[in-house]
Amino acid sequence: MTKNTSKLGAENLSFGFRSVFSEFPFFNYVQSKALDDVFYSGKNFVACAPTGSGKTALFELAIIRLLMQNSEPWNEVKAVYMAPIKALCSQCFENWNKTFGPLGLRCKELTGDTQIDDFFEIQDSHIILTTPEKWDSMTRKWKDNCLLQQVKLFLIDEVHVVKDATRGATLEVVVSRMKAGTCGPMRIVAVSATIPNISDIADWLSDESGPATYLAMDESHRPVKLRKVVLGFPCGQNQTEFKFDLSLNYKMANIIQIYSDQKPALVFCSTRKGAQQAATVLAKDARSLKSYTLRSNYHLNNTVLCFSGLELVMLGVGYHHAGIELSDRKLIEKAFTQADLPVLFTTRTLAMGVNLPAHLVVIKSTMQYVAGSCEEYSDADLLQMIGRAGRPQFDTSATAVIMTKTQNKDKYTKLMNGVEIIESSLHSHLVEHLNAEIVLQTISDVNMALDWIRSTFLYIRALKNPSHYGQSSEQ
Numbered sequence: 001m002t003k004n005t006s007k008l009g010a011e012n013l014s015f016g017f018r019s020v021f022s023e024f025p026f027f028n029y030v031q032s033k034a035l036d037d038v039f040y041s042g043k044n045f046v047a048c049a050p051t052g053s054g055k056t057a058l059f060e061l062a063i064i065r066l067l068m069q070n071s072e073p074w075n076e077v078k079a080v081y082m083a084p085i086k087a088l089c090s091q092c093f094e095n096w097n098k099t100f101g102p103l104g105l106r107c108k109e110l111t112g113d114t115q116i117d118d119f120f121e122i123q124d125s126h127i128i129l130t131t132p133e134k135w136d137s138m139t140r141k142w143k144d145n146c147l148l149q150q151v152k153l154f155l156i157d158e159v160h161v162v163k164d165a166t167r168g169a170t171l172e173v174v175v176s177r178m179k180a181g182t183c184g185p186m187r188i189v190a191v192s193a194t195i196p197n198i199s200d201i202a203d204w205l206s207d208e209s210g211p212a213t214y215l216a217m218d219e220s221h222r223p224v225k226l227r228k229v230v231l232g233f234p235c236g237q238n239q240t241e242f243k244f245d246l247s248l249n250y251k252m253a254n255i256i257q258i259y260s261d262q263k264p265a266l267v268f269c270s271t272r273k274g275a276q277q278a279a280t281v282l283a284k285d286a287r288s289l290k291s292y293t294l295r296s297n298y299h300l301n302n303t304v305l306c307f308s309g310l311e312l313v314m315l316g317v318g319y320h321h322a323g324i325e326l327s328d329r330k331l332i333e334k335a336f337t338q339a340d341l342p343v344l345f346t347t348r349t350l351a352m353g354v355n356l357p358a359h360l361v362v363i364k365s366t367m368q369y370v371a372g373s374c375e376e377y378s379d380a381d382l383l384q385m386i387g388r389a390g391r392p393q394f395d396t397s398a399t400a401v402i403m404t405k406t407q408n409k410d411k412y413t414k415l416m417n418g419v420e421i422i423e424s425s426l427h428s429h430l431v432e433h434l435n436a437e438i439v440l441q442t443i444s445d446v447n448m449a450l451d452w453i454r455s456t457f458l459y460i461r462a463l464k465n466p467s468h469y470g471q472s473s474e475q
């Protein structure tokens with residue numbers, strides 16, 4: 001466990017705000033290290049720290065700082081929290097409603113799942129929780145609206161998504177638009193678990209006082225030590241994704257036996273059917289396993305499980321996906337949380353925001369099915385899944401195993417070790433985004449266009465690594 005620093009405990013906060021951190025008595029090492037920059041200073045700030053290291057508290061500290069500069073009824077308080085995954089927005093929305101609600105703050109979730117005509121409610125909210133895509137579309141519509149100009153604090157979760165081939169450009173332009181669109185000072189606080197070139201992100205998130213301050217904490221500061229393993233498996237030229245995925249089911253018993261330390265294992269599968277099939281294969285294999293006893297402590301008389309997976313549950317193997325009745329899903333989650341169910345196969349429904357006692361997380365295949373076709377998981381999704389291993393409440397060490405094709409092993413090993421430099425992806429979508437800014441009149445002449453370009457992450461990285469963007473260093 002990382003050492004707590006009592007000097008920097010929650011008692012440093014004025015009385016009214018301590019309740020926000022009622023779940024823990026002390027800030028951990030990462031939070032203590034960030035305190036000066038995020039709480040005692042108002043500069044833009046970016047932190048890179050491992051999954052599970054308590055980065056959400058950094059956002060909360062930034063919000064509290066903003067509150068301390070204002071007074072009730074918080075008319076001047078407007079913060080935007082932006083995360084690439086809707087479930088992260090929902091998780092924060094739920095938590096912050098509980099913690100900031102009693103302080104008089106109104107939170108509003110604004111994602112693809114919410115209604116667009118919520119505008120007045122949004123205008124009335126103090127904390128808006130949204131995704132880059134949704135905020136992009138909203139800020140395009142509200143260009144002249146005072147709402148944008150009122151934002152005082154812009155919180156960016158999983159900021160490394162800026163490198164994502166499709167979503168990164170949206171994040172990048174949204175940040176530039178926010179920087180240009182507010183009338184008073186707007187503070188930016190960003191976090192991620194993986195940014196090797198954090199100083200570039202700090203340069204990008206600069207304001208007139210200079211680059212953002214930054215804090216980079218390596219894996220040694222992870223509250224729960226995480227062993228990361230990437231396993232490559234051969235996939236024949238004629239083998240379909242489906243068959244490759246299926247073949248991994250037969251490796252699972254071995255992997256669980258080697259890496260689980262006889263503790264709960266969570267296996268992420270790309271489809272509902274895949275989760276069921278994998279659970280069935282493991283349950284069969286488990287019968288023949290000697291050293292690892294898959295035995296469920298889940299007693300029949302305690303359960304009202306009515307779905308077809310009941311027999312497997314009794315063997316200690318469960319599956320969980322959105323197609324299962326909510327009540328059954330809750331029971332499965334409970335059984336796994338209470339360590340009564342040793343192995344749980346799940347789709348990504350359980351990846352985000354749920355604190356489960358998984359000592360081992362296995363990602364069975366790095367491909368997922370989206371709208372009928374196969375694509376690799378995004379880095380953000382993978383890190384979220386891996387982040388489910390070894391949550392601080394349950395464990396002191398944990399293991400994450402990624403099962404992928406042999407040819408992808410290096411790529412995922414790099415991702416696991418966080419050595420892949422974050423590059424911009426805006427160059428691939430530059431024309432489309434420039435056009436949008438021209439229509440929005442953020443850009444109305446060449447000088448403004450140049451200023452806009454200079455405000456992007458693309459500009460920072462293109463100067464350092466021109467060849468990546470198709471430029472020679474002389475250009």
Ligand SMILES: Nc1ncnc2c1ncn2[C@@H]1O[C@H](COP(=O)(O)OP(=O)(O)OP(=O)(O)O)[C@@H](O)[C@H]1O
Pocket residue numbers: 023024025026027028031049050051052053054055056057193355387388391392393
């Ligand atoms: N100082 C602390 N002491 C004890 N537990 C803490 C502390 N700070 C955070 N936690 C708990 O650790 C868990 C992980 O925190 P959090 O989700 O903020 O981490 P994170 O760095 O954002 O992780 P991820 O990147 O996986 O989302 C939460 O359950 C949180 O309540």
